[in-house]
Amino acid sequence: MTSLTFIDLFAGIGGMRLAFTQAGARCVFSSEWNKFAQITYAANFSEMPAGDITQITTDEIPEHDILLAGFPCQPFSIAGVSKHNALGVKHGFDHPTQGNLFFEIVRILADKKPKAFLLENVKNLQSHDQGRTFKIIQRILNELGYYIYYQVIDAVHFVPQHRERIFIAGFKEPIEFAFPDLPIPYLRVKDILEFEVAPKYTLTDHLWQYLQKYAEKHRAKGNGFGYGIVNLDGFTRTLSARYYKDGSEILIPQVNQNPRRLTPRECARLMGFPDSFKIVVSDTRAYQQFGNSVVVPLVRAIAHKILEALNHRNPLKTTEQLNLF
Structure with a gap:
């Protein structure tokens, strides 16, 4: 055929x-x-x-x-x-x-x-x-x-x-x-994470403090905005094209460290792209591209x-x- x-x-x-x-x-x-x-x-x-x-x-x-x-x-x-x-x-x-x-x-x-x-x-x-x-x-x-x-x-x-x-x-x-x-949801966040992640994806103290203060300010006003620390046995929020800005909607918890962003490869996996899919642009562009896909x-x-x-x-x-x- x-x-x-x-x-x-x-x-x-x-x-x-x-x-x-x-x-x-x-x-x-x-x-x-x-x-x-x-x-x-x-x-x-x-x-x-x-x-x-x-x-x-x-x-x-x-x-x-x-x-x-x-x-x-x-x-x-x-x-x-x-x-x-x-x-x-x-x-x-x-x-x-x-x-x-x-x-x-x-x-x-x-x-x-x-x-x-x-x-x-x-x-x-x-x-x-x-x-x-x-x-x-x-x-x-x-x-x-x-x-x-x-x-x-x-x-x-x-x-x-x-x-x-x-x-x-x-x-x-x-x-x-x-x-x-x-199908019944079967994948969890932990299934798409890389084993080794560069330190650059961990939030700086400055950014992490800013996100916490920003969320607290909105909570005080009765707004629902806040960063999203992911349950590794659960699911993430929607990956958006703005993820490159601070990664606040999807943060991965780390032991004795500030949380981190997803890597571009993890974003690709979160969108169902195979690991054979080539990422040939900067991290910023990659976040935008997968968030828009x-x-x-x-x-x-x-x-x-x-x-x-x-x-x-x-x-x-x-x-x-x-x-x-």
Whole structure:
């Protein structure tokens, strides 16, 4: 059977590509504008992604079966909305640069008409602007002729990290599809830690004291903010792209020492990347890249279900669950 093909938009460091390749599909085009992400992508996939998707015509994009896109989430995330409000910048679709990138996906879907797509974004996309943003997305995708399914999934079923993201799958034909059954969480933080860690990852006395005072100040005000000392037999908070700043959301306890940050390799493992995945940028860039990526084994499980649906094409008996407009 000829493998199904896909394109990798807003590719980052290639988490979605890796997942779909592992599931048996073949990448025919990728696009990523960040030059440091491009470096990591090229080191691991032996090809340099095309640049800014807004500058690429659909004629330059090859025919493909599946479109993949983890389109920028900052305009829709809780943190992103708060930040943009504080700066007086519009968010969601009104964001001056990132919000309109969804319509680049729409442009390509309209012109190329792939058999399926998978989009990934933050959980808050579903509730942004009192649900209006998501209803617009649903309506547009339906108007393009796609039957859509969506689900918020916590990656803790695949890695020792609580990370809720919404996945939207779409199909040109009304075929049966279901998101994968989720395994009982089985990995713990201790399973992804390196045996030897350089001293530079241990927090300095100054930074550790600052984090403790900052947390205490917020507790006194009744706020919930604070650093996160990890239970090694449990799970971490969500790894974010800002982890490079102080690592406060995920700190590893140490005996008779200040806690430490995760290493870049531990971040890679926390996102489900294999140890064969090359980290070729600075620690700061690596933290940003893994914090912005997807959890590979979770996407791989979804990929298997999408490929299975496309290969078997069992027609739907009902379309009630598709939220058609």
